[in-house]
Amino acid sequence: MTNKKILNGEKVIVKIGSRNIGGTNPPIFIAGPCSVESKEQIHEAAFALKEIGVDVLRGGVFKPRTSPYAFQGLGIQGLEYLKEAGEATGLPIVTELMDEGHMEIVGEYADIIQIGSRNMFNYSLLKAIGGLKQPILLKRGMCATIEEWMMAAEYIALHGNKNIILCERGIRSYDTYTRNTLDLAAVPIMQKETGLPIIVDPSHGTGIKELIEPMSKAALACGADGLMIEVHPDPSCALSDGHQSLNFEEYRKIREQL
Amino acid sequence: MTNKKILNGEKVIVKIGSRNIGGTNPPIFIAGPCSVESKEQIHEAAFALKEIGVDVLRGGVFKPRTSPYAFQGLGIQGLEYLKEAGEATGLPIVTELMDEGHMEIVGEYADIIQIGSRNMFNYSLLKAIGGLKQPILLKRGMCATIEEWMMAAEYIALHGNKNIILCERGIRSYDTYTRNTLDLAAVPIMQKETGLPIIVDPSHGTGIKELIEPMSKAALACGADGLMIEVHPDPSCALSDGHQSLNFEEYRKIREQL
Amino acid sequence: MTNKKILNGEKVIVKIGSRNIGGTNPPIFIAGPCSVESKEQIHEAAFALKEIGVDVLRGGVFKPRTSPYAFQGLGIQGLEYLKEAGEATGLPIVTELMDEGHMEIVGEYADIIQIGSRNMFNYSLLKAIGGLKQPILLKRGMCATIEEWMMAAEYIALHGNKNIILCERGIRSYDTYTRNTLDLAAVPIMQKETGLPIIVDPSHGTGIKELIEPMSKAALACGADGLMIEVHPDPSCALSDGHQSLNFEEYRKIREQL
Amino acid sequence: MTNKKILNGEKVIVKIGSRNIGGTNPPIFIAGPCSVESKEQIHEAAFALKEIGVDVLRGGVFKPRTSPYAFQGLGIQGLEYLKEAGEATGLPIVTELMDEGHMEIVGEYADIIQIGSRNMFNYSLLKAIGGLKQPILLKRGMCATIEEWMMAAEYIALHGNKNIILCERGIRSYDTYTRNTLDLAAVPIMQKETGLPIIVDPSHGTGIKELIEPMSKAALACGADGLMIEVHPDPSCALSDGHQSLNFEEYRKIREQL
Secondary structure, three states, X not given: OOXXXXXXOOOXXXXXXXXXXXOOXXXXXXXXXXXXXXXHHHHHHHHHHHHHOOOEEEOEXXXXXXXXXXXXXXXXXXXXXXXXXXXXXXXXXXXXXXXXXHHXXXXXXXXXEEEOHHHOOOHHHHHHHOOOOOOEEEEOOOOOOHHHHHHXXXXXXXXXXXXXXXEEOOEOOOOOOOOOEOOOOHHHHHHHHHOOOEEEOHHHHHOOHHHHHHHHHHHHHOOOOEEXXXXXXXXXXXXXXXXXXXXXXXXXXXXXXX | OOOOOXXXXXXXXXXXXXXXXXXXXXXXXXXXXXXXXXXXXXXXXXXXXXXXXXXXXXXXXXXXXXXXXXXXXXXXXXXXXHHHHHHHHOOOEEEEOOOXXXXXXXXXXXXXXXXXXXXXXXXXXXXXXXXXXXXXXXXXXXXXXXXHHHHHHHHHHHOOOOOEEEEEOOEOOOOOOOOOEOOOOHHHXXXXXXXXXXXXXXXXXXXXXXXXXXXXHHHHHOOOOEXXXXXXXXXXXXXXXXXXXXXXXXXXXXXXXX | OOOOOOOOOOOOOEEEOOEEEOOOOOXXXXXXXXXXXXXXXXXXXXXXXXXXXXXXXXXXXOOOOOOOOOOOOOOHHHHHHHHHHHHHHOOOEEEEOOOHHHHHHHHHHOOEEEEOHHHOOOHHHHHHHOOOOOOEEEEOOOOOOHHHHHHHHHHHHHOOOOOEEEEEOOEOOOOOOOOOEXXXXXXXXXXXXXXXXXXXXXXXXXXXXXXXXXXXHHHHHOOOOEEEEEEOOOHHHOOOOHHHOEOHHHHHHHHHHO | OXXXXXXXXXOOOEEEOOEEEOOOOOOEEEEEOOEOOOHHHHHHHHHXXXXXXXXXXXOEOOOOOXXXXXXXXXXXXXXXXXXXXXXXXXXXXXXXXXXXXXXXXHHHHOOEEEEOHHHOOOHHHHHXXXXXXXXXXXXXXXXXXXXXXXXXXXXXXXXXXXOEEXXXXXXXXXXXXXXXXXXXXXXXXXXXXHOOOEEEOHHHHHOOHHXXXXXXXXXXXXXXXXXXEEEOOOHHHOOOXXXXXXXXXXXXXXXXXX
């Protein structure tokens, strides 16, 4: 039933700063805290991660949280902190866009714009961001089929932007041991079907710190074009997702093995 | 883990025109085509359904479709047709809102505003519609847990609007015989947990015409506050969801038995 | 892909004692404890349930438990207690068979032989019980598709026994609020596809006492040929499934409403 | 809730012929056709695979098939062909046991005894095989949780046999692109939780030939103790699972890269 006119399997190479992602290019490493929590926190993370060797700094400022009473992110203030941290270290930054109302400012600040799992089916937003020129990091919806995910990317491409990096972050299954079921078969499938680069997020994909290393190795072994991992200066104090975040030393050890 | 400060189980009665929904009030019947396709089609549907005895006319004008190449709805033109059909018959109308950009006009035209399955996790939209005064029809996300669905309603309530009608429309499971797995246990659960009225959509919940009658009976038997069913003047020519739509005669027979 | 040569949709009426099940016959009520725990417990249950108006007494004696360290049932001793309780009250009895080694003795004692969810895919056992003359109560596997369930019944029929009563008991989904997701659409589907009677088990299907009444009503409303409900003299002391068992008074109230 | 008294995480090393599996030992390679179809077919496979470098020859002789009308395997005749092929090449053999009735003969012929996905919940069979001395290959049930799978292994161990090799073969999810969703996170989880070796079956885990290579690499990268892959002399003529089987040349290429 698929009808992909644009993302039809021909290789798409996405440029991030001086790096190329996709095809035979080496994998890209994205890391940072789940949420930007303060100027100090994101600057500390940026410098530590730069030194360890990451390519892109991540940090959420608009946070889609299950409960309306949970921390919702620092918003535009957080975006400024993130931008400054990126500029201070020379790292490109990626952050999530949740609605069109913030598209202009996020489009101005961010080097890569993330569409999170909860918005993969938000077709209005997908159409709108087709008008941006930055690369889009399109996470898989938590119950999106391969077909639906491909077509979500096609929405963006059809509206003008082929610079899409896919991100497998686990799908929902009946099992509760892990937070999600990381579907690594999606890596070679999506590469072949769409031609787009695809990275893997083992932090959300498992929700368990100890699984990040083996799943990162597995992701690269089956051809992933990069990894996005949550790293926080002090995971035990994180305002969101602390249980699945690595500290700098833990991340450094994994990074060295990859 | 739930922390519902507003929708805490105390009964919420929602008014639709002269009707009250929820609590011990009789069930409400919503019917109409998946999409508004033309002025003639929606007028024909409105008059036929009025005569059969529906309480609210449904019709989609902004359609969230898996493929960007599929029919995307008539948009504002369709909204006008739907409004006229509602006024001509005296039927309140319900239609889906997909983005904030259309909130003003949809808020002006529609008597009930639907948030579809694909946007249940779109927290920006949930916050925004909290500012509307109309009742909101909040469909369950296709893989939303009971907890997540409750909290999505809480987002709307916290931002100002407690007039929420929930709608169970089936969840995603491993089985492929039906389009979705209709989770009727959600009816008494959500009533007790939130206090809100809840209706059932057996059209999307099964995707099979022949199952609409037995599942409608089951839904009312376990306490559903209403039913939303897709009815089209000529299902075989429908631009979307024709295979699960009833024609007028089929709907009339079911309506008479309920 | 289905190829049902025997259970092809033609109505099958199953006889249990003086009762007929299936087609237009009234629903059958099966109740009893999850496990036979003692002679006193099952006799007390049998007399109380007989008085309330059940048609068949259930009780497990071979228990398939997730942990090998959990109570595994009283075995043949339990079977004798169950048989005596059935004879003392005149109630037919149903119990689960887990392996061929017990087929002869269970076949001698039980009026209906249950194949539980965990053994629906145990094709050796399905073939073997085809040689029994008693009615078989075939529960749906916890992740069995409609197709697989139909074919499991076909295995039994092909090996000689068409007296099959299906039992929908909930399937596994991503949601954790209920123990299983009760798939009531399976009721009309399986009746039409196989012609067999089908009953519903809301106790396992929800795992929540308070949901048994609404789900029982829903099951009968969509055409179920009966209900199987866990009832225990003192649920708080039950050796298995106490949290989802009703006591006699709770069951009586539900029974009166159905 | 887990209560593992025996398989508590302490490393278990399983011996297969002259090989040790588990812990820091190199991965083991198991290959062969889904079904033993003839003497010629299994001998041809055995010699070709021996030459390519497999460690164990697989072949099904009792086949659990969804339809009772599908090929059910050659039975004991097939077991003899398999045994002869193993002896002719010096390869240990693994085959599935479906019921206790065949336990003696399968126990006599096979070097490793497989419990398939459909029987992981067949506790009677698990208890019985605890009495065998051979290594048991315990596949994950198609909807088994991590907890349930651990406890299935514990059943075998408690009844006398700790020589268990686990096998991840994909779980059932809502997605239909692949036959199953290969849950590679189960590899490090089960190793840590039980101490047992675990291999991966990418043939059933994906159902797609082209995914066997990347998923095999991923499995070994995250620490799998081996791989089981379906290889058939002529997949297009296979009596079962031909679409997911490799021919010898395809397998040789993958084997060389691992």
